[in-house]
Amino acid sequence: MDKSxxxxxxxxxLGAAATAGFISTSGKMPxxxxxxxxxxxxxxYRQLGNTGIKLPVVSFGVMRADNPNILKAxxxxxxxxxxxxxxxxxxxxxxxxGAFFQDKPRDSFxxxxxxxxxxxxxxxxxxKMVDLSLERLRMDYVDILYLHAVDDEAYLHSPAFIxxxxxxxxxxxxxxxxxxxxxxxxxxxxxxxxxxFYEVILTTYNFRYAGDNELNAxxxxxHEAGIGIVGMKNMAGGWLDEEKTKPVNCKAALKFxxxxxxxxxxxxxxxxxxxxxxxxSVASDVTLSPSEESDLELxxxxxxxxxxxxxxxxxxxxxxxxxxxxxxxxxxxxAYAYPAKARETVLSLxxxxxxxxxxxxxxxxxxxxxxxxxxxxxxxRIRNVPGEFLV
Numbered sequence: 001m002d003k004s005x006x007x008x009x010x011x012x013x014l015g016a017a018a019t020a021g022f023i024s025t026s027g028k029m030p031x032x033x034x035x036x037x038x039x040x041x042x043x044x045y046r047q048l049g050n051t052g053i054k055l056p057v058v059s060f061g062v063m064r065a066d067n068p069n070i071l072k073a074x075x076x077x078x079x080x081x082x083x084x085x086x087x088x089x090x091x092x093x094x095x096x097x098g099a100f101f102q103d104k105p106r107d108s109f110x111x112x113x114x115x116x117x118x119x120x121x122x123x124x125x126x127x128k129m130v131d132l133s134l135e136r137l138r139m140d141y142v143d144i145l146y147l148h149a150v151d152d153e154a155y156l157h158s159p160a161f162i163x164x165x166x167x168x169x170x171x172x173x174x175x176x177x178x179x180x181x182x183x184x185x186x187x188x189x190x191x192x193x194x195x196x197f198y199e200v201i202l203t204t205y206n207f208r209y210a211g212d213n214e215l216n217a218x219x220x221x222x223h224e225a226g227i228g229i230v231g232m233k234n235m236a237g238g239w240l241d242e243e244k245t246k247p248v249n250c251k252a253a254l255k256f257x258x259x260x261x262x263x264x265x266x267x268x269x270x271x272x273x274x275x276x277x278x279x280x281s282v283a284s285d286v287t288l289s290p291s292e293e294s295d296l297e298l299x300x301x302x303x304x305x306x307x308x309x310x311x312x313x314x315x316x317x318x319x320x321x322x323x324x325x326x327x328x329x330x331x332x333x334x335a336y337a338y339p340a341k342a343r344e345t346v347l348s349l350x351x352x353x354x355x356x357x358x359x360x361x362x363x364x365x366x367x368x369x370x371x372x373x374x375x376x377x378x379x380x381r382i383r384n385v386p387g388e389f390l391v
Contacts, residue, residue, distance in 0.1 A: 183309025
């Protein structure tokens with residue numbers, strides 16, 4: 001799978017695919033593409049909990065996409081569910097989705113977006129963000145609205161946010177409500193099941209959680225309770241080293257997540273035609289081959305660059321640095337090759353460009369074995385890079 005950012009070659013290739021007959025506007029496709037829609041390789045659909053929504057197991061994470069041609073190619077190929085967020089590309093991501101879908105039948109796609117209000121935001125503040133997202137999307141409603149990046153129960157169950165979500169749903173601006181989470185996932189999923197309010201959960205899930213009995217049990221519990229489960233960060237960073245000489249078998253990684261019946265669909269990020277086609281091929285076959293199993297086992301034995309968000313580092317730093325957030329920023333930059341997101345995350349943390357200066361020996365011990373001080377030193381400097389130079 002092409003891990004690079006969207007380059008000229010991919011732009012031309014994807015443009016041809018979407019507009020010049022490679023994938024025609026009539027939906028007819030040549031044999032090498034339409035193969036995945038044949039009777040033999042029928043796309044696998046799953047119910048998204050009790051929402052009444054039925055989706056292909058492979059959906060589209062739009063976060064980094066910046067060209068509508070890739071949406072066109074995906075839509076014509078058979079993708080149905082597209083995931084964006086209020087903050088992606090400072091709103092341009094929602095605007096791109098809105099421009100593309102404005103002339104499409106509203107029942108031909110499922111759109112999800114996410115909002116992340118400040119902790120002290122009011123219900124009205126929350127709803128203003130929702131209204132702005134709808135304006136950008138040029139839609140009267142979204143199918144799924146997530147409270148974004150939840151990491152503790154106080155945020156998850158904020159009375160102001162619950163009130164806003166209820167109002168948004170009652171007004172018809174939102175069909176189903178959910179939350180997304182990158183850390184403390186098992187606890188939050190269990191808490192959501194117990195409260196019975198949220199209908200969909202978007203959670204990090206990949207092969208590195210194969211032995212996480214707590215998370216897998218929570219996902220099964222949510223599935224059995226009728227909550228829709230959407231998986232993200234399925235490739236665990238996509239690379240195992242900064243030099244990008246050790247790629248993760250991304251097709252196998254996506255299959256791993258979807259081989260669990262309690263994961264209803266996944267939203268891998270897609271920025272190239274190669275990614276689009278490789279991910280979509282999994283929509284008709286989630287069975288891991290022996291060689292794919294072996295590839296993932298080898299990857300598990302590598303330290304890699306994926307931060308699981310286990311939070312075992314919390315409280316270890318004498319300077320109270322947000323280690324987990326910084327490790328996530330490092331992952332965005334060096335694994336996902338997404339420096340703009342890494343910089344955005346670092347800037348939100350209000351730290352200096354050399355926060356470890358003066359510390360002779362790092363006292364933070366990472367379960368994954370990361371050299372925490374080295375990674376923090378590397379990533380903190382990104383705050384000094386002008387944003388216009390990053391994508």
